[in-house]
Amino acid sequence: MDFYAFVEGPLTWVAILVFLIGIAVRAGMYYKASRNTDKIIHKNFSLKRILGTYVKWLLPTNETFKKQPVYSLLVYLFHICLILLPLFAYQHIVMWEMSRFGWSWFTLPAGLAQIMTLAVIAIGVYLILRRIFLADLRILTSAGDYALLVVTVLPFLTGYLASQATLGTTGFLAENMQLFHILSGQLMLILIPFTKLSHMILFFFSRGATAIEFGRRGYTV
Numbered sequence: 001m002d003f004y005a006f007v008e009g010p011l012t013w014v015a016i017l018v019f020l021i022g023i024a025v026r027a028g029m030y031y032k033a034s035r036n037t038d039k040i041i042h043k044n045f046s047l048k049r050i051l052g053t054y055v056k057w058l059l060p061t062n063e064t065f066k067k068q069p070v071y072s073l074l075v076y077l078f079h080i081c082l083i084l085l086p087l088f089a090y091q092h093i094v095m096w097e098m099s100r101f102g103w104s105w106f107t108l109p110a111g112l113a114q115i116m117t118l119a120v121i122a123i124g125v126y127l128i129l130r131r132i133f134l135a136d137l138r139i140l141t142s143a144g145d146y147a148l149l150v151v152t153v154l155p156f157l158t159g160y161l162a163s164q165a166t167l168g169t170t171g172f173l174a175e176n177m178q179l180f181h182i183l184s185g186q187l188m189l190i191l192i193p194f195t196k197l198s199h200m201i202l203f204f205f206s207r208g209a210t211a212i213e214f215g216r217r218g219y220t221v
Contacts, residue, residue, distance in 0.1 A: 007182055015186035022193025023201050030205050045212060053211035054204070071130075078123040081116040085156065086185070089113055091163070117160045124153035148195055155185040 065072040086092060090107040097104045108116070128149050131141040158181035161173075173180075192198055 004179055007179060007186075011186060012182065015189040019189040019192055022190075023198065026193050026198050027201055027205065030202055034205070034209060049211045050208040053207055057207060074123050074126065077119055078127070081120045081156075082152070084108065085113060085116055085120070089159075091159075114160070114163075117156050120156040121153055121160065124149060124156075145196070148191070148197060151184070151188050151191060152197070155181060155188055158184050 085108070088106065088108045090110065090113070093104060093107050096102075107113075128146060131137045131146070131149075158177055162177040162181045188197070192200065
């Protein structure tokens with residue numbers, strides 16, 4: 001088995017398993033800690049309050065959107081593209097069709113997928129520059145935060161370059177861009193459970209707990 005076959009096969013499954021198991025463990029640890037330290041939240045559990053805060057914060061109806069509409073809209077678009085592209089990009093689904101599972105589902109139109117990819121790249125660069133040039137954000141941003149933003153954008157940048165043959169058809173980068181795309185995607189998957197990227201799951205726990213606590217006190221969030 002050559003290196004490319006190893007990366008495309010076994011290493012991809014390792015990355016997926018690390019992601020799934022890691023996220024499950026983090027969620028379980030979060031829930032267990034909450035049961036031990038926030039018993040009052042579980043005692044006053046309210047699905048209505050939880051769903052209400054999800055709707056408020058996952059849709060552009062929250063206070064942040066009202067105060068910073070352009071920034072909030074870009075962040076919404078960024079996250080939507082981050083979720084939809086890996087799941088519904090044609091090339092990704094072909095890989096599932098060719099796997100032992102033979103799974104297949106609908107794909108995003110090629111033109112739309114390209115636009116969404118460029119949106120992720122552009123907004124990612126904007127978010128990095130925003131943290132660099134805004135003093136209040138720069139103080140709060142660590143080197144790790146910048147690295148995570150780069151790691152998040154890299155699979156989309158390499159995927160775009162690989163699909164468009166932007167670098168031509170010869171040369172080290174051009175010949176290996178597909179490999180770089182796969183490796184960068186695997187790196188992102190592996191890092192999610194162990195970094196701030198885990199907010200993709202833990203957000204729902206923390207937001208739900210906050211909604212219950214504030215609801216118990218007569219407030220809404």
